[in-house]
Amino acid sequence: MIRVIHTGDKIFEETFFQIKRRGKLFNQELWAIVQGIVEDVVKRGDEALFAYTEKFDGVSLNAQTVEASSREIEAALGRVSKEDLRALKLAAERIEKFHLKQETPDLMTSEEGIELGQRVLPLERVGIYAPGGSAVYPSTVLMAAIPARIAGVEEMVLVTPCKSGELNPLIAAAAGLGGVARIFKIGGAQAIAALAYGTKSVPAVDKIVGPGNAYVAAAKKMVYGQVAIDMIAGPSEVLVIADGTAVAAHAAADLLAQAEHDVMASAVLLTPLEALARQVAGEVEKQLPELSRRAVAKQSIEDFGALIVTRDMEEAIAIANRFAPEHLELMVADFVGVLKKVRNAGAAFQGGSTPETLGDYLAGPNHILPTGGTARFSSPLGVYDFVKRTNVLCFSREALQKYGAAAAHLAGMEGFDAHARSVTIRMKGKTS
Amino acid sequence: MIRVIHTGDKIFEETFFQIKRRGKLFNQELWAIVQGIVEDVVKRGDEALFAYTEKFDGVSLNAQTVEASSREIEAALGRVSKEDLRALKLAAERIEKFHLKQETPDLMTSEEGIELGQRVLPLERVGIYAPGGSAVYPSTVLMAAIPARIAGVEEMVLVTPCKSGELNPLIAAAAGLGGVARIFKIGGAQAIAALAYGTKSVPAVDKIVGPGNAYVAAAKKMVYGQVAIDMIAGPSEVLVIADGTAVAAHAAADLLAQAEHDVMASAVLLTPLEALARQVAGEVEKQLPELSRRAVAKQSIEDFGALIVTRDMEEAIAIANRFAPEHLELMVADFVGVLKKVRNAGAAFQGGSTPETLGDYLAGPNHILPTGGTARFSSPLGVYDFVKRTNVLCFSREALQKYGAAAAHLAGMEGFDAHARSVTIRMKGKTS
Numbered sequence: 001m002i003r004v005i006h007t008g009d010k011i012f013e014e015t016f017f018q019i020k021r022r023g024k025l026f027n028q029e030l031w032a033i034v035q036g037i038v039e040d041v042v043k044r045g046d047e048a049l050f051a052y053t054e055k056f057d058g059v060s061l062n063a064q065t066v067e068a069s070s071r072e073i074e075a076a077l078g079r080v081s082k083e084d085l086r087a088l089k090l091a092a093e094r095i096e097k098f099h100l101k102q103e104t105p106d107l108m109t110s111e112e113g114i115e116l117g118q119r120v121l122p123l124e125r126v127g128i129y130a131p132g133g134s135a136v137y138p139s140t141v142l143m144a145a146i147p148a149r150i151a152g153v154e155e156m157v158l159v160t161p162c163k164s165g166e167l168n169p170l171i172a173a174a175a176g177l178g179g180v181a182r183i184f185k186i187g188g189a190q191a192i193a194a195l196a197y198g199t200k201s202v203p204a205v206d207k208i209v210g211p212g213n214a215y216v217a218a219a220k221k222m223v224y225g226q227v228a229i230d231m232i233a234g235p236s237e238v239l240v241i242a243d244g245t246a247v248a249a250h251a252a253a254d255l256l257a258q259a260e261h262d263v264m265a266s267a268v269l270l271t272p273l274e275a276l277a278r279q280v281a282g283e284v285e286k287q288l289p290e291l292s293r294r295a296v297a298k299q300s301i302e303d304f305g306a307l308i309v310t311r312d313m314e315e316a317i318a319i320a321n322r323f324a325p326e327h328l329e330l331m332v333a334d335f336v337g338v339l340k341k342v343r344n345a346g347a348a349f350q351g352g353s354t355p356e357t358l359g360d361y362l363a364g365p366n367h368i369l370p371t372g373g374t375a376r377f378s379s380p381l382g383v384y385d386f387v388k389r390t391n392v393l394c395f396s397r398e399a400l401q402k403y404g405a406a407a408a409h410l411a412g413m414e415g416f417d418a419h420a421r422s423v424t425i426r427m428k429g430k431t432s
Numbered sequence: 433m434i435r436v437i438h439t440g441d442k443i444f445e446e447t448f449f450q451i452k453r454r455g456k457l458f459n460q461e462l463w464a465i466v467q468g469i470v471e472d473v474v475k476r477g478d479e480a481l482f483a484y485t486e487k488f489d490g491v492s493l494n495a496q497t498v499e500a501s502s503r504e505i506e507a508a509l510g511r512v513s514k515e516d517l518r519a520l521k522l523a524a525e526r527i528e529k530f531h532l533k534q535e536t537p538d539l540m541t542s543e544e545g546i547e548l549g550q551r552v553l554p555l556e557r558v559g560i561y562a563p564g565g566s567a568v569y570p571s572t573v574l575m576a577a578i579p580a581r582i583a584g585v586e587e588m589v590l591v592t593p594c595k596s597g598e599l600n601p602l603i604a605a606a607a608g609l610g611g612v613a614r615i616f617k618i619g620g621a622q623a624i625a626a627l628a629y630g631t632k633s634v635p636a637v638d639k640i641v642g643p644g645n646a647y648v649a650a651a652k653k654m655v656y657g658q659v660a661i662d663m664i665a666g667p668s669e670v671l672v673i674a675d676g677t678a679v680a681a682h683a684a685a686d687l688l689a690q691a692e693h694d695v696m697a698s699a700v701l702l703t704p705l706e707a708l709a710r711q712v713a714g715e716v717e718k719q720l721p722e723l724s725r726r727a728v729a730k731q732s733i734e735d736f737g738a739l740i741v742t743r744d745m746e747e748a749i750a751i752a753n754r755f756a757p758e759h760l761e762l763m764v765a766d767f768v769g770v771l772k773k774v775r776n777a778g779a780a781f782q783g784g785s786t787p788e789t790l791g792d793y794l795a796g797p798n799h800i801l802p803t804g805g806t807a808r809f810s811s812p813l814g815v816y817d818f819v820k821r822t823n824v825l826c827f828s829r830e831a832l833q834k835y836g837a838a839a840a841h842l843a844g845m846e847g848f849d850a851h852a853r854s855v856t857i858r859m860k861g862k863t864s
Contacts, residue, residue: 347823389811391779
């Protein structure tokens with residue numbers, strides 16, 4: 001049921017690209033729909049926001065009800081069990097502990113008569129998107145809010161669609177633990193547009209973070225530039241590299257954990273050992289029927305799962321680097337040695353005793369990770385995503401005299417004589 | 433000729449937005465053109481790339497000529513004067529010196545049985561866009577390439593349109609000083625598409641940096657996600673805050689230096705002193721006719737220039753923070769005091785003896801800065817733009833036993849029992 005492919009097989013390259021490119025095709029129709037929604041919210045504000053919420057979520061909101069009241073939030077929190085709250089608190093504590101280590105200090109340098117540097121300041125207001133579809137992810141709310149709070153963001157605003165009309169208790173709990181100030185019961189492209197441009201009810205933010213469906217992803221791309229965004233999140237994926245020390249049942253469990261997310265999720269194992277690949281295939285067959293989300297996992301495994309037999313470990317690592325997976329599990333004897341050769345991955349797990357699930361929930365590092373090969377050039381969400389820098393330049397009159405001529409020369413070289421004059425006029429001393 | 437407006441005037445808010453929003457309207461027609469070009473280059477590769485280069489740049493290229501040969505590069509370098517080269521070298525040295533201070537260290541933490549961290553790695557291949565229109569900017573090539581080299585980027589590829597068919601000598605010189613490995617004589621949306629997706633002749637890169645015209649900006653937004661981009665650069669701008677210590681002639685020279693860039697550039701001065709505003713207006717009138725680019729500067733000053741008289745310094749600073757300018761000059765007695773209140777600016781200059789031109793060319797900090805209000809959430813280009821992070825997670829078996837139950841509980845809470853099983857299967861010990 002899950003494919004076993006050798007890298008020497010003709011079909012290998014095709015399979016590799018089919019998996020890697022899943023969900024990445026630009027959808028002209030989707031883009032046009034999202035553009036219509038975004039432009040309408042920009043133009044008509046709340047009116048459009050409420051109309052789309054009624055249309056897509058089936059919930060009728062107004063300026064009084066779009067934001068969750070403190071009474072609503074308290075009522076939601078009252079429905080969270082003590083066990084759930086305790087587990088969320090443990091996760092929040094560990095996420096905070098790790099992210100406190102991500103320092104973003106100012107930079108100041110000085111030489112004779114010249115002070116140069118960069119000031120680092122938090123963003124003022126951040127929007128967090130929390131999906132509210134078939135699954136809800138309070139863990140993602142913690143992962144988005146805690147680094148923002150550590151960075152010193154003044155106000156965090158959460159948007160989440162509430163199709164039942166009611167706030168999800170776990171989302172409310174995570175928002176509270178994360179320091180979110182306000183919760184709006186909206187979602188989809190209309191919520192992204194409202195956060196980016198502001199409406200009468202929803203304040204405009206500086207950055208929007210958090211994953212969403214294809215509409216949300218397209219809307220985030222569309223408003224990028226008006227606000228910052230964390231990334232354009234695609235479907236989730238895991239790539240496992242296994243040698244003879246890997247336990248087949250564990251590897252299979254990890255592949256299925258990824259596959260249960262979503263029919264577009266991808267779970268791939270690379271190993272030089274054909275026997276291990278066959279064993280893992282057997283374990284997948286065995287474990288799958290026991291899962292509650294087996295229908296989703298089965299389709300994902302069939303469409304975007306694969307067990308790939310490589311010539312050797314080097315080839316497995318090279319393929320992983322080409323794939324640039326969101327999650328990379330190394331079920332290998334020499335974790336440190338293999339890790340050194342990893343160039344592109346959102347997160348790397350010592351798979352023997354560190355299943356991805358630990359990182360998904362409470363290890364501490366962020367689980368909002370680059371997907372779809374974007375680990376080639378982007379990073380896990382972190383405190384650094386919630387600050388911005390300002391260059392600071394201060395020359396004394398003497399330093400200006402020393403470097404002014406060269407600066408004016410360079411300006412002249414590019415044909416900008418007004419630039420040159422702004423220097424030379426000061427070198428002559430006060431002229432007015 | 434340059435407007436003098438009081439913040440109490442009815443027209444103030446309108447003027448503020450007219451200036452701030454210039455060039456930010458989404459252009460559906462431009463987007464459709466760029467989309468056609470990008471999709472064609474993705475589909476037909478070199479063939480489309482060469483056809484658009486012929487159409488837009490009037491230059492006929494092929495697989496042999498699209499990349500500048502070492503002979504071409506040497507010939508171009510031979511046409512650079514000693515003075516120009518010396519000035520570029522000084523700039524390169526100072527840019528390097530400053531950017532070497534931007535450290536991006538790995539993060540490793542450990543507690544009992546748990547090692548967590550982030551590895552920081554350079555991007556493998558970066559593309560630099562250098563415009564080749566009426567003006568060329570070798571300084572920008574240095575500003576883009578030097579931080580990338582310091583980050584450890586393996587290969588830097590420069591694209592620049594060569595409408596004459598010949599490589600610009602100053603661009604070639606800056607590319608050499610910056611450590612650029614390969615130069616391609618292409619530009620526009622077609623060059624961005626080639627860098628993002630790769631063609632037979634042009635290698636695909638991980639990130640594209642550097643400013644360009646509206647086509648280039650739209651293409652960068654379009655390919656964002658396939659590759660990283662630095663930012664969507666808009667027209668340049670300066671905002672000057674001046675008190676009684678400012679010299680009117682200097683302030684006027686700085687406004688004009690900005691205005692000469694481009695008819696879409698903006699130059700605004702804020703001061704509580706009406707007399708100073710009038711003086712600066714007079715100086716602008718006086719200095720403008722002496723400039724070689726006076727036609728451009730005049731139009732920019734008329735369309736997007738203003739001298740704004742504020743109630744007090746506090747209001748001037750508040751307006752600057754709302755504007756979030758690319759360049760902020762503080763021509764004030766208390767530079768440090770005012771700077772502390774600045775929340776949003778790409779770069780802040782002690783304007784008395786630090787005209788923006790010093791920062792544009794050789795002070796050291798980067799001149800590729802967020803424009804159009806994006807300083808609210810983004811930063812000057814830096815070494816940090818050319819690295820990415822990978823989370824690393826390693827739990828011992830004992831640590832897994834300690835935290836496994838909580839992780840499994842959280843997974844179950846979100847409805848993911850396969851996630852929970854990937855933990856519990858390991859807690860029971862080897863099962864296969």
